[in-house]
Amino acid sequence: MELSEVMRTTASVRAFTDEPVRPEDLHRVLDDARFAGSGGNKQGWHVTVVRDPELRRKLAALSAANWARYLAESAAGYRSFNPIDQAPPDLPVPDGLPTHPMLDAIDTVPELLVVTVDLQVLAVTDRDLDRFSIIGGGSIYPFVQNLLLAARNIGLAGVLTTFLTASEPEAGPLIGLPEHHAIVAMIGLGHPVHQPTKLKRNPVEAFTTIDRVDGPPLAPPT
Numbered sequence: 001m002e003l004s005e006v007m008r009t010t011a012s013v014r015a016f017t018d019e020p021v022r023p024e025d026l027h028r029v030l031d032d033a034r035f036a037g038s039g040g041n042k043q044g045w046h047v048t049v050v051r052d053p054e055l056r057r058k059l060a061a062l063s064a065a066n067w068a069r070y071l072a073e074s075a076a077g078y079r080s081f082n083p084i085d086q087a088p089p090d091l092p093v094p095d096g097l098p099t100h101p102m103l104d105a106i107d108t109v110p111e112l113l114v115v116t117v118d119l120q121v122l123a124v125t126d127r128d129l130d131r132f133s134i135i136g137g138g139s140i141y142p143f144v145q146n147l148l149l150a151a152r153n154i155g156l157a158g159v160l161t162t163f164l165t166a167s168e169p170e171a172g173p174l175i176g177l178p179e180h181h182a183i184v185a186m187i188g189l190g191h192p193v194h195q196p197t198k199l200k201r202n203p204v205e206a207f208t209t210i211d212r213v214d215g216p217p218l219a220p221p222t
């Protein structure tokens with residue numbers, strides 16, 4: 001596929017056909033993803049391919065609890081898991097919330113990847129600021145996005161989920177997470193039941209300005 005088309009159509013896909021991912025395709029996706037940049041080119045990523053059904057179910061159960069919390073906080077009017085406007089920790093989770101399609105079908109997701117990162121190799125230039133730190137993620141999520149783009153390029157699809165990280169103390173030992181490593185994402189990968197090709201995204205003018213963040217919007221080309 002052409003790069004621009006891949007970038008514009010890499011949607012989050014949470015339901016997969018029962019067609020397996022060929023080993024050579026999984027390898028190719030990872031082989032493309034590894035060209036992502038990272039601070040100091042330290043490449044602190046690790047990918048665990050989870051195939052043990054019992055382990056999959058445990059990871060899905062941990063994720064599902066945080067998905068329920070996400071929905072409950074959203075239903076209560078919060079931007080869930082937001083670092084600034086935090087919902088009360090004891091917010092009740094009502095019954096009957098929708099379940100997550102990928103977690104529901106965890107036994108049949110063709111490939112399940114847990115991406116982790118070695119925090120000891122990160123250079124986090126906002127580490128000492130008096131606000132929530134964002135820079136560390138920049139050394140690992142380009143790898144994750146590359147992985148999803150590489151999958152789309154060969155007709156596969158997937159979804160980046162981050163709910164497992166909220167249960168890292170419980171999930172880490174299940175996958176042998178070393179000390180000072182963090183869970184970055186749990187990604188389901190497979191052939192999409194449906195491949196969306198029209199993604200909802202804001203136009204360039206909505207997020208690009210001249211000279212200042214509150215400056216005039218970058219004009220579209222005439």
Ligand SMILES: Cc1cc2nc3c(=O)[nH]c(=O)nc-3n(C[C@H](O)[C@H](O)[C@H](O)COP(=O)(O)O)c2cc1C
Nearest residue numbers: 010011012013014100159160161162163196199200
């Ligand atoms: C950092 C990050 C975390 C995400 N976490 C989850 C998640 O835990 N579960 C999930 O189903 N989707 C997750 N998503 C996918 C988003 O919901 C998705 O990118 C967004 O809704 C746009 O959907 P689209 O790409 O299909 O248009 C995540 C995406 C990003 C970038």
